[in-house]
Amino acid sequence: MIEIVDLYKSFGENQVLRGVNLKINKGETVVVLGRSGCGKSVLLKHIIGLLKPDKGKIFVDGEDITTFKNKKLYKLRQRFGMLFQGSALFDSMTVEENVALGLREHRLLPENKIKEKVKKKLKLVGLSELEDLKPAELSGGMKKRVGLARAIAMEPEFVLYDEPTTGLDPIMADAINQLLIELRNKLSITSIAVTHDITSAYKIADRIALLYQGKIVFEGTPEITKSSEDPVVMQFVTGSAEGPIQAKE
Amino acid sequence: MKKKNFFEIIGEKTLRFFEGIGEVAILLKDIFITLPKVFRNFHLTTQQMLFMGVSSLPLVLITSIFTGGVSAVQAAYQFSDYVPMRYLGTAVGKAVVIELGPVLTALVVAGRVGAGIAAELGTMKVTEQIDALETLALNPIRFLVVPRFLSGIFMLPVLTIFSDFVAILGGLGVSVFLLGISSYTFLNGLKLFFHTRDLIGGLVKAVVFGGIIATMGCYHGFKTQGGAEGVGKSTTRAVVFSSVLILISDYVIASIFFG
Ligand SMILES: Nc1ncnc2c1ncn2[C@@H]1O[C@H](COP(=O)(O)OP(=O)(O)OP(=O)(O)O)[C@@H](O)[C@H]1O
Ligand SMILES: [Mg+2]
Numbered sequence: 025m026i027e028i029v030d031l032y033k034s035f036g037e038n039q040v041l042r043g044v045n046l047k048i049n050k051g052e053t054v055v056v057l058g059r060s061g062c063g064k065s066v067l068l069k070h071i072i073g074l075l076k077p078d079k080g081k082i083f084v085d086g087e088d089i090t091t092f093k094n095k096k097l098y099k100l101r102q103r104f105g106m107l108f109q110g111s112a113l114f115d116s117m118t119v120e121e122n123v124a125l126g127l128r129e130h131r132l133l134p135e136n137k138i139k140e141k142v143k144k145k146l147k148l149v150g151l152s153e154l155e156d157l158k159p160a161e162l163s164g165g166m167k168k169r170v171g172l173a174r175a176i177a178m179e180p181e182f183v184l185y186d187e188p189t190t191g192l193d194p195i196m197a198d199a200i201n202q203l204l205i206e207l208r209n210k211l212s213i214t215s216i217a218v219t220h221d222i223t224s225a226y227k228i229a230d231r232i233a234l235l236y237q238g239k240i241v242f243e244g245t246p247e248i249t250k251s252s253e254d255p256v257v258m259q260f261v262t263g264s265a266e267g268p269i270q271a272k273e
Numbered sequence: 274m275k276k277k278n279f280f281e282i283i284g285e286k287t288l289r290f291f292e293g294i295g296e297v298a299i300l301l302k303d304i305f306i307t308l309p310k311v312f313r314n315f316h317l318t319t320q321q322m323l324f325m326g327v328s329s330l331p332l333v334l335i336t337s338i339f340t341g342g343v344s345a346v347q348a349a350y351q352f353s354d355y356v357p358m359r360y361l362g363t364a365v366g367k368a369v370v371i372e373l374g375p376v377l378t379a380l381v382v383a384g385r386v387g388a389g390i391a392a393e394l395g396t397m398k399v400t401e402q403i404d405a406l407e408t409l410a411l412n413p414i415r416f417l418v419v420p421r422f423l424s425g426i427f428m429l430p431v432l433t434i435f436s437d438f439v440a441i442l443g444g445l446g447v448s449v450f451l452l453g454i455s456s457y458t459f460l461n462g463l464k465l466f467f468h469t470r471d472l473i474g475g476l477v478k479a480v481v482f483g484g485i486i487a488t489m490g491c492y493h494g495f496k497t498q499g500g501a502e503g504v505g506k507s508t509t510r511a512v513v514f515s516s517v518l519i520l521i522s523d524y525v526i527a528s529i530f531f532g
Contacts, residue, residue, distance in 0.1 A: 069404070072407075072408055074407055094412075101408055102410045104408065106405075106408040108405060110400060112402050112405040115400075125409060129314060
């Protein structure tokens, strides 16, 4: 279980998070919606300890990880996987090496088992044939899927997805949605996904949370979200330029 | 934004400077703490060593042969009629082994490898690859910095030995073919006042220079912000700072060893 309590983060004058509260239960998928630049990626980076908050706590299974240092932090991260918005593949390595890196360097398995596992993960994301290519030779959507394979390669308990379906064609996007649902159902992975893709959000989410002006202003199941009468939520879900949220701020 | 006055700018720059020193000190501390774990992933270090050696060797050899040549010409000119030419080998040898070999090799490697390290790590920083390493629970110091640091302090002395050798050959060639001094005379002069201390002093310098190049490359790479432009800036900074530090530490080590 992950519990975010009253999280604040500013970059200089720019107050990005202003008291975020959010709870993610074990085995649950929570989708965080929000406008571009509202701090979704920043929020995810706090959960895995890449950024330190100015104020507030993040509990993972009851332990406040914002106080974790070095050894403890690395130990914790072994239980996490993260898909970056820009994929963040290691461009000096092949696709196969990217996906295998965590397993290899932590010596989690013998080499032949690692090879097998990497093959399986790449197959899951529909990229079986591309093992020996370098990231520079892949399309944006392919990179995203390699990033996804890398995030789940070590079979983490928690996965953070930063826009898992952005840049994918609708068919592949749906396949990835299916994969995320499968991961949750079969392996009971706890996950937080950030997305702009409302269709995908409805599909994969157990709960949807809306980040607006540095706070979570709404939380609810997809059904509740759909029928919500909150003007901010309605505007976001219907994707309208008219309403309480101004297109330009 | 408010325009800053002169004193504010000076104050800010001074603060930045000391902050930088502190950060480099912390980086060095982290490197030394992580050093013992290097053997768990030693292939990363050997990769760096190969890359560093292979990529800089041609350049080092070319600069060295001409440096040796010019130091022979220069020494002969300075000797003119006052110092016998049998000391030419001595002068060239000492200059190369103590000073020119280590310093010029270091400057060439700073431009080649130091810049490369800063550009590579800088790109990794701005494309979030360093963050990605962290999320895989892999410590970037252990995976990126320590291999480069070790390869720096090991490969620079190796390259310096090559450089010394080739530079002396260059000096010898110039003496024999242009200055009309026999190779026997030159080599005798070389041996005459040769001290092991000279060689060791030169190699100690090389170790320190290698450490400087790798540390500056990594530090400025990690500090990179803001896309391709930022990467360009860090690369320049890495080269400038390593070059200046190389020359300063050269003076310091020389005064300790030979002062
Ligand atoms: N390392 C950083 N340094 C300074 N400012 C930052 C940093 N990272 C993010 N920000 C700022 O924080 C704000 C939120 O950024 P973030 O990347 O979290 O947005 P986002 O919600 O993920 O947007 P998008 O949907 O476009 O990805 C932005 O205003 C951004 O400028
Ligand atoms: Mg984002």
